[in-house]
Amino acid sequence: MKYVLRRCIQIIVVFVVSCALVISLSNRNQIINIISNNNSYRYDKDTCELYNWFLDDEDGNYVSKSDPQIIIYDVDDYLRDIRVNVHLPLGEINQDEIQVYYTLNEDPSFSADKTIPTLVNITSGSFDFTINKQVKDIRIDLVEEADVRMTFESVECNPRNFRMGKYDLLLCSVILLLFFVVFKSRFFIRKIYSEKDLIVLLAKNDLKSRYAGSAFGLIWAFVQPLMTILVFWIVYEVGFRAVPVENVKFIQWFVPAYISWIFFADAVANASNCLREYSYLVKKMRFPIEILPIIKVLASFVVHLFFVVLMFVIYIFYGYSFSLMNIQLLYYSFALICLLFGVAWLTSALSVFLKDFTQIISIILQLGFFMVPIFWNSADMGKNVVFFLKFNPCYYIVQGYRDTMLTGKFFGDEPWQTAYYWLVTVLLYFVGTKLFNGVRRHFADLL
Template identity: 45%
Template sequence: MMWKAFVLFVVSLYRSRGLIVQLTARDFKTRYLGSYLGLLWAFVQPVVTIAIFWFVFEVGFKSAPVGDFPFILWLICGMIPWFFFADTLSMASNSIVENSHLVKKVVFRVSMLPLIKLLSALLIHVFFVAMIFAFFSAYGYAPTWCSLQVFYYSVCLCVLLVGLSWLSAALMVFLKDLGQMIAIGLQFGFWLTPIFWSLEMIPEGYRFYLKLNPFFYIVQGYRDSFIHHVWFWQHPVYTVYYWAVTLVVFVSGALVFTRLRPHFADVL
């Protein structure tokens, strides 16, 4: 019965794919409608953050290259997927509460709302992935075939985010403090993931525990694609581990959302 509910949940979303695309385009436009810079605001904050880190660590502290690669190239391979992860999870978690009028008054497939936030953020992420290619080319590192697997890791991240978004969006309706907990969790997650520090700085005995963080697989994957030129199948154990964790999160998120959905209107 549980698996039947999960399959019906996913199939219903697939049948609504056209509406999801339309609502994603609408959400993408309305987020920046009315501001003077408009769509540029979607890119300003990440670009400024990367510029600050680059100035502080490469210009100010004159950080040494990581593995013979300029620090800024090593940094953006970790920062850009993190921006996508953090922004999507924050927006998707609030998607049901922010659109309570749709839950209460309209016959609407509410499970689309977290997906719409994810796809809207994905459009921004694609631009920044293109920026990674541009940065590496500007520094004289031409893209290789291995660089294209960055899209595989983007898909990996999207699947994980879908499950987390369904789970957090459904729970947020009943636990209003969850938003603050997610914000704190993202801060811990940023510093516990080797985004702007190298895993080699950590004693060998602790590295195993840090690698249990699924996002480590994503950050390492982006760097493997552009810097180390290592294919994902060359890490078979960790690839299997990542997908096992991700599928558990994905299925759990769908089932929790399905179970709680009938009670949304009573609480909102």
């Protein structure tokens, strides 16, 4: 009875903590400050209002103030429909005095304007404006004094009431499921952790032995991805002189997505063949063979770290200014490693029984390169196509790397994608560990 009661309390505590975490992520206070002509404009996503402020030097307080000038503020979401409410008495709205401009990132050469008169709704004193682009900032040009409130319908921007939506509940359920899987696998995880020193040692040896005997040694681990990046840079920037994507150079747009995919593909390809490669260890009775797929993942991660550093060097060369949101790379790297562990255990076990499985994996990875937004922009694809492609968990990682570097988009802004990704990760981990541990007694005989 005490055991059941203790487990029930644990379930309740985990669910409450999950709900609190999700609510804090999805309802976090998002305030964007805009400075223009010594005035500060604040857009608060919690109240969905754009405020016009100025600083009173006498007492240091901010006072609300109307000011007829250009208002520019940053937007970090993919916007479709915008409604602007102009707080003027009906009949006093001069429709020719308001214009909206949107700019792709910060380059004015990629700006576009939309004249408002045809969109103004006289009965409500508001207008609707459709963008259908990934937008970095919006500019509102006010000729006469007016307060402006903007509601972002596409991101469900309503005053926060701390209600949990269906996607928030889904994310909480996934967190709860993740807790149970980790709890049920605690002895397996503890066993792997106890071998951490051996894992690190074998991962180092694996990197060295891959290219043992070659003239350049470990350098070959970096040559192929570097050549791919160089080829894309020459073709798209030097040769075709491609138009910047999302207002950044093609190489800046391409590299974050590419290095995340290379990490995934390299780890899966090597892990799927690890039991055959280390067959002499598999046949040893007391060797913990469950660490072999992990060794391959960690070896690939070391190479990945080099390309992360290279990515930052490229961004610095192009004058990129870093922000705290770049720390999200740690989250996406951790999420990708968790996914790879499950995939590695699954594919390594199957390759023992199916000798052609590694070739099948190679073909799948080649096709997968074109199924994630590495060199194509998801914003240019149809809704139905993107919806289908998002079922690939790698889409979440590839797009996450790119969003972290280019737009600073927070991963909590896509709760259903986050929930789906971790659900797939948990399922692959569960299936991979169950299959691996279930058939491991046959490995020595088949190898």
